[in-house]
Amino acid sequence: MSGAKIRNMEDFAAVSGISRPTVSKYFNNPDSVRKSTRFKIEAALERYDYRPNIYAINQNRRRTKNIGLVVPNLTDPFFAAIARTMEGLIVGAGYNPLLLSSHGGPEQEIANLESLRSIKPAGVLLAPLGRASWSDDVAQFASEIPTVLFDSNLDGVGAAFFGSDNAQSIGLIVEYLCRSGEPPSLLEMKTPINPNANRRRRAYFAAMERLGLEPHVVQIDGTGWDFEEISYTEGQRVLEGGQLRTNTVLCSNDRLAIGFLAAAYDQGIRVGREAGCSLRIAGHDDHPFSRYTCPGLTTISQDYDSIGARSVEAILKLIGEDEPSETREEALFDGRLVMRKSA
Amino acid sequence: MSGAKIRNMEDFAAVSGISRPTVSKYFNNPDSVRKSTRFKIEAALERYDYRPNIYAINQNRRRTKNIGLVVPNLTDPFFAAIARTMEGLIVGAGYNPLLLSSHGGPEQEIANLESLRSIKPAGVLLAPLGRASWSDDVAQFASEIPTVLFDSNLDGVGAAFFGSDNAQSIGLIVEYLCRSGEPPSLLEMKTPINPNANRRRRAYFAAMERLGLEPHVVQIDGTGWDFEEISYTEGQRVLEGGQLRTNTVLCSNDRLAIGFLAAAYDQGIRVGREAGCSLRIAGHDDHPFSRYTCPGLTTISQDYDSIGARSVEAILKLIGEDEPSETREEALFDGRLVMRKSA
């Protein structure tokens, strides 16, 4: 790096021996200039390490190179993980991801979208809060800025949705549980935040019916996102009150299962499918921590990779199009049974 | 909202009946204008909902209102939690947080800083990777942009550092363990990524010495950030090989403890301080899941709130100053013993 101070593209163009408009062209697409000039510019780049001013660039562009990535709750390792993979894909496509967490509140979700709006993102990937979301506001946003939903759906909102096929995955684990032991009760929150919870309940009913068994749902009280705490506290009550009809419980998600597992442990109940165990617990989502619960949690692993990849793919395609296509793309991916020792 | 389209501050100034420079002043600080004009502007704001263009604003400002927040790994709930509290504080102070995760790699850490640099942040809050960090590059960055370090320190880098007092916290838990049972061995990774691990080892030695006991360290192999996996796998070896000198293990952090707990469970070892238990396990950090391990993990709760608050406070002060003060502020906060059933 030389001593001369490069303050802007003008200066940089001067030292590289290329005109400013051409330099500008280079930064927008290095391949759009002749090879020889590209080399000149890149040579200068090494000597002076100049970078175009992002704010000046974006002021004049309609579409920036930013892609918003909004998740309900980064504290939940599930979302942290999926956000991470999507971030990688976005960067790989030459865009700049902006990660925002709604921290479980619809106000924050809308605030995030508003804050993204002022950044003029090329597109937004949104995992909505679900039932708690202010759908109308989200829909309004999605109608103005290319938006793809993932994880949980809001009917008709956004240009596409990718998530898990709860019917398939719940069917899979219910069948497994019935095949290998007593049929499961379903443990869920009475007022679930996430619409997936409702889909899972319906899937549970369908699966049980298919097997000719009577479904049994245990609903626990509690609001908010502190799932483990809720199922830990309420789980003790469920266990003490003998609310379970069989020795098997399918929790609507792993975080509930983790709390329930702790509740069972505290009551001295041995969990697992081995001899000497009096309770089987299964979950759904394959939470990063589920591998290290005691015993390891049998669960469903969602196909994060596909969901992430397809979502990013869709938003990129959407960005590329001039006018939004009329059809809303929707795809559900199969879950995979992860057998551990809890059930 | 009226029909007239407001395209810029000029238009908005017109409809609000105030001159553009004064409107500009208002947006920079609503209290800097007379009350009557503020009302006029705010009235217009309700009718037209105009927002200044962020890019145009930042292009001309020396210091933007952005504060970078870089953590080593958002997948780690510990950092997710602390990032969340800091985000709140930053927003509360009228700044705009930009959350970035280094995903455990020094390249990504530097890439994050570089990407922040081009955004011209007012300041940056950085929890460095630690030993893995490219210190020189980080130091270079910190010398150009107001930077405050937290969680793990890099000597002399940045204007301030806030973290936990490992000497105090490790002393506390070692004393508790010795008082309540057999003295602990220390379980840690052979090549820890985080410099806190080294401080904790030294603190362990010091505490044991103070109590007139002989320290005993068990170092396990493994690289990367997949702590649970490492201690789960290696923990089995440790337990089988009888590498423990007593029935008590202090893990360098909760994530290691979680893996080790799972390893013990798999071997049929009952963990806890109750009768019938043959192993006590303690951790450090009070990981969000430590409450739901089986049994609940006895650990040290770091004073996140203070660390977060002081870090944000420091960066705001730093931003406010014209010239950086010469002295590097450094403060360590006490940990709190969290007693659960594992030890």
Place this chain on the structure above:
DNA sequence: AGAAAAAGTTTACGCGGGCAAAGTTTCTGT
């Protein structure tokens, strides 16, 4: 080699606001 095509250069303007200077109006305090 000659001509068309491709790429680069000059020149000029615009984006949406920050900011400074000079002048005008409105608000304080006595």
Place this chain on the structure above:
DNA sequence: ACAGAAACTTTGCCCGCGTAAACTTTTTCT
């Protein structure tokens, strides 16, 4: 009521880059 301070208005330039038009140079191809 009046002076001085405070706040506001006008005017005008600047930031750093995108981009268009008109023209010149280089490349490519028959």
